[in-house]
Amino acid sequence: MKEILELLEHNARLSTGELASMLQKSEYEIEKEIAVLEKEKIILSYGALINWEKFGDDVVTAIIEINLTPQREVGFDAIAERIYRFDEVRTVYLMSGNFDLLVIIEGKSLKDVANFVATRLAPIEGVTQTRSHFMLKAYKKDGVIMEDEDSDRRLVVAP
């Protein structure tokens, strides 16, 4: 099962037939295993990693550090949930160190993102401080180098 996950994580477009050959299983077995992984929410979705900047879309990404006052019984979870339910919020992590939540937000413009932080995040009860960092350039994302020269430099035929 782990091998299926590793393969799909890098290339979700592998066909059932290809997976079956590579893992020496039948297509039926592969389909069944994937169905289980999806049902158990181990596989959450199948996406493509896209360089939107190259496509021409202007996206502003901000990383927000948030300090919280933890709440009785639920700690940080309830506030985290209020935050991660927003569509604008791409990623939320609970962190150790000088702040509590690391939130990644995408918006159409700087103003758009700043406005979202000021009007939606900062006023949430329990949020004591926010610090916004705007991203200038992505070099590598989820293990993929954004501007990699992947040209094959090998000779076409070699002994």
Place this chain on the structure above:
Amino acid sequence: MMWQDKLSSSVKSVAPSGIRKFFDIAAKMQDVISLGVGEPDFVTPWSIRESCVYSLERGYTSYTANRGMLKLREEIARHYVEKFNVAYDVDTEILVTVGVSEALDLALRAILNPGDEVLIPEPCYVSYQACTFMANGVPVSVPAKIENEFRITPEELEPFVTPKTKAILIGYPNNPTGAIMEREDLLKIADFAEAHDLIVISDEIYGDLTYGGVHECFSALPKMRDRTILLNGFSKAYAMTGWRIGYALSNPDFIGAMTKIHQYTILCAPITAQMAAIEALKRGEKYMKKMVADYDRRRRLIYDGFKTLGLDSFEPKGAFYIFPNITASGLTSEDFAEKLIQAEHVALVPGTAFGKCGAGHVRCSYATSVDKISEALNRIEHFLKNHH
């Protein structure tokens, strides 16, 4: 042309490589999918490249000891003790070379007198015969059989033994067939070598690329350590082909003689490549294992693919080649390769480039991405349906 007449007769009589022609055709095409490449599609792991850059920054730009840097020889010795439980003395039994290619040339030149014969099981790497010949030896081709998954046996070798036979040159896992030899197969070859008092040159460059089992090191077999000249390097396992770095392991007499030639012709392997090789042995294994796991999956994919196409192949257990039988197409291996590249732009290498007994087969390298392997198989399927 009169300059032709001035060439040495031994060089003149070496036949040009059968691979050249396909390279020339493929190099002119735009959308070629090449299954003809005999090297990894990975770039050298960054940790290895980075350590080489660092060594340059620190000014490691000098000659090294003829035999190679002590640190590298120590790492090689440690590697062989840990992996195969066979010990080599770092001062007298290890020689670092410019790839296995140089090591092979040195080994042959060190042991052959003019007219000495070398048994060479075929199909095999394209250099074996030519290097033997250029070392004034006589290459004696011994065809291996597809029925036996291209393993060589003493029964097949025996008829070719003469009083002039000096050595046997084997390369497993095998380029071009992907064949391996199991321990019991190698033990028989060891007995055969001992019975005829032959030197064994064992090219184990693909040793780390063994699937579903472990590689058997020839010199680790009982009584074979001193009789064997073991050749290995970093090109295939660590994706370091262009670095040109390898080594030879054997008894002090053989390594001493090889070092004598090496010191006058090469002096030493490049220091930058030696620094990278140290890093590969010290910390590169995890990257290597990841690449090997990738090759293994592609191997299964291409093996299933050829089976589905009706082109029989035994299951290759090593290197990154599969050697399917293409006689079902009604074509010779040269015609198959040439028509396939013209019609479908898929490059592969006819089996005959690796010896006469490779006829009816083609060598396909699966050191390429899964997408390209799948697309190549589709194109070959299209070719098989349409060319009749």
